[in-house]
Amino acid sequence: MDHLVSPSLLAADFGNLQKEIQMVNRSVADWLHLDIMDGVFVPNISFGFPIIEHVKKISEKPLDVHLMIVDPDRYLTRFRDDGATNLTVQYEACTHLHRTVTEIHNLGMKSGVALNPHTPVSLLKHILPYIDMVLIMTVNPGFGGQSFILESYNKIAELRKMIDEKKFKVLIEVDGGIDTKNAAKLIQTGVNVLV
Template identity: 65%
Template structure:
């Protein structure tokens, strides 16, 4: 695992879209590390979030990297516009890519970090042949498409298995967990080997979102009774 402190990436999907600029500023002012941006097409997942014009508006005011999660079919068509809209990290779904190695190479050619997301039913072992090419793996701990879902507990085992696979092959790999992350499960996820936590409604629905981000950032697995 990376020696750096784990990262927090609030998911803008849970923000108040009527006051989006205020929520962007909140993330800027917090101890969060990235903005997590979910692009959904209503085909790959049963929901539509927002498109690249909204992402461009976020990028205009964000002072932290944009971690873009493409929950769409045929993501290759949109890699360049994603980069041009402000993406620093582009994550595509394993389940949506026929030629995954080619897609990852295209992302890197654009100058972005390349990530792959796995749905809850997809085994991490399927990433063996591209593991060295990845900057990030996003493990979905809910079924993608909607915020506020219940955390799937099998995620702990998947994180641990993936971290074991990465050892000696890609020691700098970011393992990101997306879905149902709270202070109740964050420490156990970090202990298993995760180092990026995506939190949506847990942050944006909190009475004090900045304090909530801090509570996630301050978790120290060396002192937790897990």
């Protein structure tokens, strides 16, 4: 499988949002990644439903939505209604993870589970059969411009082994500090989606 690219909306110039999204539409990017931050789960606030509704009207790419929020279950239907194709929740923010990913599927979306940099992948052992994607945060979530955490390579390799041993159809996505210097190594390590 070739890798996928999902550019992050956080990197956009919000003063020219329509032009930025149209540029992504014309690109070879596969998805458009939206990081939703609430200022509680992570120490920053990004954007909410009005921006997402606007993005969906313009974007020709599937919306890859990553929720870095507390109590994501309250908003699953709304994110579906606003156009999310993939909906990823944080492992650390979900009280009943199986119920959450099941509801995401029931709403017609692909489900993902994200792990903070120091959350071990072994915690996903029992949820892997029920999800479509794991998002490994390769920086501490909340702010852009951070350096890639090198230990992430080992974590990705461990996750790839877990997935391959059971022959699960689960994608590995990475987000944070991804650039031309580390993209090839990440793909070699087993990553499917680069943000």
